[in-house]
Amino acid sequence: MATPRVLILRAPGTNCNEETAYAWEQAGASCETWHLSRLLADASQISKFQVLTIPGGFSYGDDLGAGRIFATRLGTVLGEEVRKLRDRGGLILGICNGFQVLVRAGLLPENSEIGPVTLTRNDSGHFEDRWTRLAPVPGRSPFLTSAEPLEFPSAHGEGKFLTKSAEDLERLQQAGQIVLRYIDAEGNPTQSFPQNPNGSAGAVAGMCDPTGQILGLMPHPERHVLPYHHPRWTRSELRAEGDGMRLFRSAVASLSE
């Protein structure tokens, strides 16, 4: 089985690239981390990879809005190459700031029926780091193969998902593009704080494009790789490995088929 090649794209202010690379490697992929300007110099280089990952951080300081500058560079120059990567069966993953980048670059929701979506300031008005429970919807995205809940930390100041209209949200749900939702202790999608940490409409924590190959999510799967990353590992039965590995392993498995 061939080892999938992952390109991790970093920009000034990206700060989760190392742990994201580690998670991919633990899942059996091989990673290269490139500065965005290296790819801009020759966008066709993307063809050497099967996966593009945009990790978390504060790219360019989020100075013009979260992910905006990265997205502008990615969108104007690379948008075409990224879509080609998807069209030949590749995967694109955006985590936290990376999700914001994918949205601002127009790579999500990538659905002509729907107006723009956004990730805006949390209801709390500021950055928060807390663990969240998520319900994945399997079947659409190769990253998500089981409905078993996932626990990942959310750590952001601008993660509140909003659509232009309630109808748009409904259409996205109908289209099967809402694949990760914040849930409460009973497993139900929730609007209550802090289980829904930012006030996201429809409890949206992550979404994919219509093919499922482009996935963006606010919570951090790469921060739950070890069982010892879990905030309650000292008091409950130890997992075999962190929940985040399921996401990375599913992706690697789908590419190795």
Add this chain to the structure above:
Amino acid sequence: MLWHIQISPGPGQPDHEGRRIEREAAELHLPGPWLVSAARGFLIQGDFTQAQIERLASDLFVDSVVESVRVTPCVRAQDGSLTHSGTNQIHVLRQPGVTDPEGESGLNLLRDLGYAVDHCRAIRTYQVDGPSNAMDALVSRVLCNDAVEVAVRGPIPFDRIGLGANYLFQRISVPLSTMNDVELVKFSRDGQLSLSLSEMKAIQAHFAEMGREPTDCELETIAQTWSEHCSHKTLRGVVEFEGKVIDNLLKSTIFQATKTLNLDWLVSVFEDNAGVVSFDHDYDVCFKVETHNHPSAIDPYGGANTGIGGVIRDPMGTGLGAKPIANTDVFCVAPPDTPPELVPPGVLHPKRVLRGVVAGVRDYGNRMGIPTVNGALAVDPAYLANPLVFCGTIGLLPRGKAHKEVAHGDLIVALGGRTGRDGIHGATFSSVDLTSESQGISGGSVQIGNAITEKMVLDVVLQARDRELFRSITDCGAGGFSSAVGEMGANLGAEVDLEKAPLKYQGLNYTEIWISEAQERMVLAVPPEHLEAFQALADAEHVESTVLGRFVDTGRLQLRYEGEVVGDLSMHFLHEERPRVVRQARFTPAPETALDLPERLNYNDDLLAVLANWDVASKEWIVRQYDHEVQGGTIIKPMVGSHEDGPGDASVILPVRGRWRGLAISCALNPRLGSIDPYAMAAGCIDEAIRNCVAVGADPSRIALLDNFCWGNPERPETLGSLVLAAKACHDLALAYQTPFISGKDSLYNEYSHGDVSLAIPPTLLISAMGQVPDVRRCVTMDLKESGNSLYLIGETTDCLAGSIWVQHLGLKGGRVPQVVPEAGRKIFAAVHEAISNGVIRACHDVSDGGLAAAIAEMCMAGRLGASVLLASVPGADRGISESAILFSENPTRFVVEIRPADEPRFREILNSQGVHHWGRVGTVDATPNGHFIVQGHSGQNLIDIGIPQMLSAWRRTLDA
């Protein structure tokens, strides 16, 4: 043409900034009510049509889902005035020469996309409804920080962005030789040099010998180098104390203990920007904690922001550059519920200070991608005018990279941000008392941070280190280039061409360039043969690097501006010839007074009050704002337990991915005891910092300590006397516990004066500890785990309530001071560590603020499990101690641990074999739903019986409660 892009929250969207302004105005008790709409925006100067700029705005600057935008051309005001009173629209933008990250990012993006843009500046716009007679106060106290920003009322009255006038070179020499003593003192004070008369005279004599007058730049260089902040002249000077002469207090106490211990795991201590110890076969770790008190008193957000930014550069400038892997922060403020009328002029309300410093640390640390994992809050009315802000950073350094040496011919390369007007006179400013005029005179000492620039610098430094492209590195901190170049070249010599420094704006004179404390700059010594590779690397990361000069073996520091010499100083004079400070110290211990304590049948209300005390109460509202998990190595989080809200003793991180060796990070401070007995305070803090580390699983024989002394004016003998005693305690305890100090810092003159009023902080010593955990999989947390388990108390409880939270709550003074007994403590630490390493401890919590009652209450809350405790089982309870003292006494070196019944024999065996005398099984973890914390007194009655929800609601106190 100048265009204003104004971006407002869209219909139905929350206006967070507007609400924040209204809240701050209310908190400041400005006459209201206020109704504020806030907009962000940009001023863009370039050749655009209205249609073009509107297109740009919607494509690049606006989030169309939640924001609306308006684009207008700016027209020059006919009368040339900046302000039209009578309108209620206010714009705020950064002054020329001051860092404007958003504007710079906008400019770069537009230019990259091929637009011809001259300037781009961020601007905020407020539409304000409120009493017009209080409008000026709102502008100057809430909307605009005069130190770095400018406010404009009414329409924007200019049609181009001014950059200030260009600087015209003029060499300034100071007629020092003709000044008498009075004039020398006046010159030092007027120029904010903070040099004493004897120092001014030494300088006068030095230049008389050379037969010339000094330049302004030379005087500034000497002032920076000789400042209390940079040279620690009090602690390294001569102190006369109790009839003895102490030559260099630091060297004879804290350094001395480290030297005596001579441990093989110390790599570089007290010589670099951070102390370095070995971690494993491949890596060393380093740790530094700094204060940023004075700037934070004036601008809490900016002060704390650049405080954390500055201390992050310390590990980056340690050895050949360490990678920052964890941050810490500790704040000391006055009670957030202080009535506004008690806040003196020129002083910010403590609530505002606390909110600002938390946000400042948050925004910088999170952007840098460094987890903030440990901290503390200490509240005391005496911090009102002098809040303290401590920030720390731990770094990871490959082995063999801990030492550096500059060579003749190495190029002096500045890396990172440009030099601007921000932060002039920070080093000398932090060496004087604050006054009610401070907000006016010291505006320039406020610095502006841009975390992303620092992250980019870090990306370059680590790659350049691994490719061995430079020979030495240090950060530009207090004193700017002056300190960085002066220190690096101290044993060699340096020549600098100041006009080469890249500037944020052209109006800076040569002295300002030399001493500006603009942030995010590092100075490196690059061998000429590596310059090309180094600059190519920096270019690839979009970081500016500039050759300023070179290191030369002349023994002189020569400064030039456009070829003209503006400074030529002997390195020896600069670093070795400062007249030594001689200070008097004495200490009169307060007589021990008996406490007249209430004896009650029930202490529920007392416990609830203790839990709601600011020092004890939950810090979750702060901790959650920090990213404490970035880098993916945080194994024990700051908040632990079944609901992730229990107060952990220390956080544990994994510095190296794929390995199990960890670092535990903790701290301790106790200003309540500091004013009563500084020796006992310092000893107690060291004990507490160590036991916090040990409680989670750190090896007590691998704990390194840091000291941060924050004191008042050391020219007052009583103040210095208490510092001498605290330093002695550091020496004694470091030796007794074999826990070496590896780095430290002092911040003196934390006093405020206004007319006859003088307010000094309580003696405050922050002890930070970095302990090594052999295997993080053995770590324990403090939350109760399972009902039916036993609770043990380890350590002796005596009647020592002086400085305790409970006595403070009662408003009483007096009582016996808790003393550390290191002989017993050593055994306790060893026993707890052995038990944790063997997996026999389910939960472990140190007993500190609030005593035994608070410790067990916290364990109950964290695990949402009750506990039943029998007071008579507390070791020492049979020796006539009052019940209240057992509950609330704050004796050091105690732990409460939870043990499974099956592990009890093994646990007892460990305690006995380690020779621990004082321990006892004091209770059990209860199964009752919604658990109660119950303590049964000697006569069988319940001294405490409280449900967990009730305790939680007292303890979860937020800033607004």
